[in-house]
Amino acid sequence: MKFDNIKMFFQSLTESIKDGHSKARSNGLYKKLGMFLLGTIGIFLTIFFLIKMATYLFETITEFIQIHFFGVAATALGGIWLRLTYLEKRDKKKTEEQERALAKDRVKLKFSHGSFEKVRKFLFTQVLNESNFESLTGLYRPLNPAELGSPSTGSYIKDGLIFHQFRIPKTCLDDINVSLLNSVIQSIIDQKISVYGIFGIISPTHTNRSDILMISDISDMKTHVILTTVLSFNGEYSEQAAYDRAMIDSLNINTVERSLDDYDYHDNE
Known part of the structure; x- marks a missing residue:
């Protein structure tokens, strides 16, 4: 009796699995599950690749700075100096324009x-x-x-x-x-x-x-x-x-200068 019950249980379980498998295939569940797994694996690989690339880039930049430290430092200082010079000229021009506007x-x-x-x-x-x-x-x-x-x-x-x-x-x-x-x-x-x-x-x-x-x-x-x-x-x-x-003032001055210039005085010299 117990053996028959066990046999019937496994038969029922087998039929349930077959029925579930059939329904899953008919509903495309396996395909969806496969797409989900492939998407998850793709995202993981992409993140892993980006992390590796970022690490490689960081190591490359660090190595380059260590080798060319003085050149990089000089370039950075030059860039900072150019930026400060530009800002100073801009502020000076703005101040001059404000002063001209105030004077006007x-x-x-x-x-x-x-x-x-x-x-x-x-x-x-x-x-x-x-x-x-x-x-x-x-x-x-x-x-x-x-x-x-x-x-x-x-x-x-x-x-x-x-x-x-x-x-x-x-x-x-x-x-x-x-x-x-x-x-x-x-x-x-x-x-x-x-x-x-x-x-x-x-x-x-x-x-x-x-x-x-x-x-x-x-x-x-x-x-x-x-x-x-x-x-x-x-x-x-x-x-x-x-x-x-x-012009009138200029003509008046010239007239005064001419009146002071006495030609008789020069003739008598």
């Missing part, structure tokens, strides 16, 4: 303060003094130019342009149509520049369209308005005026 800004700021006086005088004597200015704008000219503002507080530079701010009193506390006011004042400015120019800045006969004085903004402050003008200026008129003055 200082010149512009100095001109900005000087031009404020000229623009203020132009507004006070030509624009605000217009006969119908008060009725057209609802603003009036103050008693003296200083009330319009000062260059220390009303002059600044932005994006290479020169801005001036002027304080102009209102005739009443009513709100002002800023757009209309801008148009009226700009029209008067353009008309006066075309006739009189702005002394020391823009000639009345200037042909350069970049030499202009424009209204940038008008702010209604109830008792007064803040008029902000922007001056786009390339300096041609001032340069020409400076050249003309230099």
